[in-house]
Amino acid sequence: MKRSMWAAVLAFVVFALLGAQPPAAVPPPKTVELMLEDxxxxxxxxxxxxxxxxxxVFGDRKANDACRTLGExxxxxxxxxxxxxxxxxxxxxxxxxxxxLKPGKMSPNVIVVPVACCGKLPAAIRGAVxxxxxKGSPDVVVWLDYADKMKDTFGMTAGETNVAVIDATGxxxxxxxGTLDQPxxxxxxxxxxxxxxxxxx
Numbered sequence: 001m002k003r004s005m006w007a008a009v010l011a012f013v014v015f016a017l018l019g020a021q022p023p024a025a026v027p028p029p030k031t032v033e034l035m036l037e038d039x040x041x042x043x044x045x046x047x048x049x050x051x052x053x054x055x056x057v058f059g060d061r062k063a064n065d066a067c068r069t070l071g072e073x074x075x076x077x078x079x080x081x082x083x084x085x086x087x088x089x090x091x092x093x094x095x096x097x098x099x100x101l102k103p104g105k106m107s108p109n110v111i112v113v114p115v116a117c118c119g120k121l122p123a124a125i126r127g128a129v130x131x132x133x134x135k136g137s138p139d140v141v142v143w144l145d146y147a148d149k150m151k152d153t154f155g156m157t158a159g160e161t162n163v164a165v166i167d168a169t170g171x172x173x174x175x176x177x178g179t180l181d182q183p184x185x186x187x188x189x190x191x192x193x194x195x196x197x198x199x200x201x
């Protein structure tokens with residue numbers, strides 16, 4: 001019998017003798033499932049971004065401007081050459097490489113995805129909303145949530161920015177509901193860098 005199996009048996013016997021229940025096994029974290037559409041009526045699926053670190057920036061209509069500003073700030077943080085460029089060119093800027101990578105290892109990209117939480121609108125109105133967003137953001141893809149999926153999956157503070165960090169395997173690693181102060185921003189940056197390094201181990 002292997003040592004790990006002996007350890008498990010011994011632990012069970014000890015808990016039984018003490019009249020206690022062994023601790024329940026912690027289930028592994030689940031990968032995030034999120035399918036929406038963008039402002040051009042194309043279906044989106046977060047699984048298509050596997051291998052990258054994804055930062056979802058989302059909020060309701062009152063938070064649109066704040067989310068746009070935060071999204072741009074985060075994109076420039078990991079793609080500094082994007083600063084000052086028009087949106088189409090900024091999206092193509094290279095990601096900051098990780099330090100100390102082994103030869104042949106590529107630095108995972110950080111993809112900042114803006115998500116507009118539009119609420120449960122009638123189908124007849126969604127088309128007009130999508131066109132309005134497409135007009136305001138013709139070069140940056142915006143995911144549209146018409147079913148409160150973001151709120152149900154990650155929670156959401158109304159009228160403020162909300163952020164979720166998804167690692168390269170598609171697992172939720174951090175969520176911050178509400179406007180980011182400096183400590184929260186530092187926590188976000190650290191979390192993203194941590195999962196980037198994890199992706200290349």
